[in-house]
Amino acid sequence: MRAINVMLPTLAACAFSIAAVAAETVRIGHIDPLSGPFGSAGQTLGKHIDAAAERINAKGGLRFEVAHFDNKASAQDTVSALQQIVDSGIRFVMQGGGSNAAHAISDYLAKHNSRNPDKAVLYLNYAAQDPALTNDKCNFWHFRFDAHVDMKLDAITNYIAANKSIKSVYLLNQDYAFGQAIARAAREMLAKKRPDIKIVGDDLHPMGKVKDFSPYVAKIKASGAKTVISGNWGTDFSLLIKASKESELDTTFYTLNAHNAGAPTSIGAAGADAIKNVSA
Secondary structure (H helix, E strand, O other): OHHHHHHHHHHHHHHHHHOOOOOOEEEEEEEEOOOHHHHHHHHHHHHHHHHHHHHHHOOOOOEEEEEEEEOOOOHHHHHHHHHHHHHOOOOEEEEOOOHHHHHHHHHHHHHHHHHOHHHOOEEEEOOOOOHHHHOOOOOOOEEEOOOOHHHHHHHHHHHHHHOOOOOEEEEEEEOOHHHHHHHHHHHHHHHHHOOOOEEEEEEEEOOOOOOOOHHHHHHHHHHOOOEEEEOOOOHHHHHHHHHHHHOOOOOEEEEOOOOOOOHHHHHHHHHOOOEEEOOO
């Protein structure tokens, strides 16, 4: 909520310069998964945006109107939603649930805006964290508010490197741009900061497809690792923690998304000393 409260006033400043009349309604298209395995996360993000918009609208003057679009965590459905947004004349897009969707939006708008400069659309990214989005694939029309994977993994690996009792680490992440970036950054950073630490497992699992994480938990237990780095979110995180608790896995999870909607409830008291989270 804090990050989104910063975003909309910032958007207001942009809108004053782009929209000719301050009193008009500025329409925002919000794209995120609103159904399926990640639906609860997307719905909560949407509620945060609505709440921030309502608070600004209550003050009078510039008014925000938010339209929500369900991309079902799919890049293809993201493009379909984006086409609807562009066709309806909306000039601002907000999204955060999934770097796969973020890449689709950034690529689409880079092409659209170069061809239609008088109908340019600004992409405001508040949670998609693949570093490539603002590095290799950076474009003028994409603005990210969140810290990206390399920034967060720098903090996590600094903490792990300082803990001399940690001798091995297991990597478990979703198999898409975000999860792949975490695995890559963790390996590279730990190799530099603590070359004595062994990576005893590095699994990438299908995003939103795994219903039972007990086989992965069994592999972690068999490896002997007491430290796991995972960027899982949505049901992929909740089910992972559920399986870990059921198997009495004695390990500490270092995560980037334990603060997301529903995650604290799924973790419960058992996570008090077993979960460490970094977020902007």
